[in-house]
Amino acid sequence: MRFLFRLFLLFVLIAVVWVFRGPIMGQLGRVAGTSRPTGGETPGASGTTDRTTRGKVSDLDLSVETIAQELRATGRVVRRKVVEAGRQLEESTRDTRTTARLKARFALDPQLKTSEIHVDTADGRVTLTGRVDSAAEVARAIRMAVEEDDVLEVTSTLQVAPQPTPTPLH
Numbered sequence: 085m086r087f088l089f090r091l092f093l094l095f096v097l098i099a100v101v102w103v104f105r106g107p108i109m110g111q112l113g114r115v116a117g118t119s120r121p122t123g124g125e126t127p128g129a130s131g132t133t134d135r136t137t138r139g140k141v142s143d144l145d146l147s148v149e150t151i152a153q154e155l156r157a158t159g160r161v162v163r164r165k166v167v168e169a170g171r172q173l174e175e176s177t178r179d180t181r182t183t184a185r186l187k188a189r190f191a192l193d194p195q196l197k198t199s200e201i202h203v204d205t206a207d208g209r210v211t212l213t214g215r216v217d218s219a220a221e222v223a224r225a226i227r228m229a230v231e232e233d234d235v236l237e238v239t240s241t242l243q244v245a246p247q248p249t250p251t252p253l254h
Contacts, residue, residue, distance in 0.1 A: 086198070090191040097184050101177070179205040182234045186210065189228050201225055201242065208236035217246045 146163070154161050183205045190196045190203070199221055200214040210229045216222055222242045229238045 087191060090187065090197075094184060094188050094191065097180075097187075101180060101184070175207065178234050179207070182208070182210065182232055185232060186229055190225065193224070193228070195224055196221055196228075199225075203229075205235075208234055210235050210238045212238065212240040212242050215243050215245050217244070219244055 151161050183203050186203045186205075190199070190201050196216070199216040201216065202213045204211045204213070210232075212225055212229060216225065222240060222244065225242060226238050226240050229235055
């Protein structure tokens with residue numbers, strides 16, 4: 085029953101990521117300046133967007149004349165380092181995908197499916213917590229995590245505590 089619940093949660097997580105993948109990528113495209121200009125933009129704004137996609141502060145147009153012109157034309161001035169924002173978004177979705185893949189592998193593995201292993205991924209660093217039945221299961225979980233492509237480091241605080249055997253009723 086626990087296996088089916090974990091499998092159901094995995095499918096829900098994958099479905100949520102799949103559904104929101106389009107809006108997230110669309111928003112990333114607008115931030116990165118790949119959306120088409122709308123006619124109400126100032127002539128200098130698209131050039132500024134092109135320069136900021138390289139992500140360097142030196143590439144941002146911070147000249148007083150350009151800022152004053154943009155302020156008069158639109159009433160606001162925006163400068164973004166979109167490469168960094170895109171990288172952060174990509175890393176956060178990569179961590180979510182890594183966590184989902186590991187949870188699925190643990191749930192489908194015949195030796196680990198009854199274990200209570202919680203997976204957390206941050207910046208490619210996986211943390212395994214919970215309870216398993218043996219040291220061999222700890223080693224297996226760590227090995228499976230290390231085998232994932234996007235994993236840089238694995239920290240395990242898995243506790244070895246065999247499941248209690250049911251006592252027969254008299």
